[in-house]
Amino acid sequence: MVGSLFFYDLETSGVNPRASRIMQFAGQRTDMDLQPVGKPINVLIKLTEDILPDPDAILVHGTTPQKTVAEGITEAEFVNLFNSEILQPGTIFTGFNNIRFDDEFMRFLFYRNFNDAYEWQWRDGCSRWDLLDVTRMTRALRPDGVKWPFAPDGKPSNRLELLSSINKLDHSNAHDALSDVNATIALAKLIKDKQPKLFDYLLNLRSKKAVQELVDKQEMFIYSSGKYPAEFEKTAVTAKICPHPDKNGVLVYDLRHNPKEFINLSAEQLVEKWKWKKDSDEPRLPVKSLQYNRCPAIAPLSVLDDKTKKRLDINFEKTTEHLKTLKSSDSFNKNLLKAIGIINAERNQQVELVDTSVDIDSRLYDGFIPDADKNLSAKLRSAKPEQISTFKEKFSDKRLKNLILLYKARNFSKFLSDEERSQWEDYRKTALVGGKEASRLSKFAERLKELSERSDLRKDQKYLLEELQLWAENIVPVVD
Secondary structure: OOOEEEEEEEEEOOOOOOOOOEEEEEEEEEOOOOOEEEEEEEEEEOOOOOOOOOHHHHHHHOOOHHHHHHHOEOHHHHHHHHHHHHOOOOEEEEEOOHHHHHHHHHHHHHHHOOOOOOHHHOHHHOEEEEHHHHHHHHHHHOOOOOOOOEOOOOOEOOOHHHHHHHOOOOOOOOOOHHHHHHHHHHHHHHHHHHOHHHHHHHHHOOOHHHHHHHHHHOOOEEEEOOOOOHHHOOEEEEEEEEEOOOOOEEEEEEOOOOHHHOOOOOHHHHHHHHOOOOOOOOOOOOEEEEEHHHOOEEEEHHHOOHHHHHHOOOOHHHHHHHHHHHHOOOOHHHHHHHHHHHHHHHHHHHOOOOOHHHHHHHOHHHOOOOHHHHHHHHHHHHOOHHHHHHHHHHOOOHHHHHHHHHHHHHHOHHHOOHHHHHHHHHHHHHHHHOOHHHOHHHHHHHHHHHHHOOOOOOHHHHHHHHHHHHHHHHHOOOOO
């Protein structure tokens, strides 16, 4: 099977993939030498009348809800486009921070629209990769040949627009999805040209099996991640502590830090040390998860030369001693796992489920869809709009039963019966104005007011905020 890369990028209505929506999708296929194959795909996706976008997000990319309605396609139409034109055997889906951001939005869109949320990333030889961590590791281990930018505060930065600018790569319209795609491809070409061995190594390491094998056989290994400090190029010498109880991966320890101040703490104390505290000098617990299926940028210690060790402040004598201390504790692993249990319990308590039907869009990770329901979903997607409602009682998964009405209303609203239209309006009332002062509308209006009062707004930004006000006025249902 001849493989290809499909570079893609999204512009969205917010940062939460459970509640926000994709507004623009753009992508370009390339061969394995990064040469374009076929024409780029660039589409807007209609925002539906149950969504109030984050005003900050709209100010970043400049696409209004009204523009998506006027020029875009529905999510159901996008799913058909993706399956027929984009999803090809051997495709490596790639972007810049796509694994943590874009891929999640894609999964939730597929889930909402009765398409498998995961198979596109593994079936028929498909896989995924992320150029952000490749960039981080290149900067840390093999920086020669690429110019590396710094943020205004003087700290190293790997933002795509800064990398493009300093390396004179074409990126004329940052935060437009297609422009970002082209810039990502240009950056990939630059890294592949200047550091081909590292590029190919990380490309071949994208499978979770390859990652797990390296982690299991290396007592210590190099790990580049956004969780590590910029002063050390986002890179650390780490060691596996134990398997992660909830995720397909392990917990790893940053051996730059002496474990002595952590290994004798109780689970409750570890929870407090693990929490991020703004403007705090207190050392945070140097433990993070490494997930095998997220293409982590890892490498054996043998890749380090003396110059790199000095630049990254890596002292093998210290890391070896810290590893020895880490291994000396019998209770640390157990307390870590207890701490994760406490953190999970706290998160579950914070989840507010106003109404099961309103929250149904966010419940992708409640469990896998049964195979029988997957087959039904395929039939539903190809059914005539007037037949959609007949599938409700055929599904065994309650999430899919509740999604039927939303799917039909968002994609085929003119086929709603009177009863269904009434149910859709009730849903929109709960979703948009339920909770009064804590409602989505109240939060939206408050943020819109804050932004509108800024003295530094440009004319185009004022226009975007006015359009958002009009969008809210047009979609918010009348409350009796």
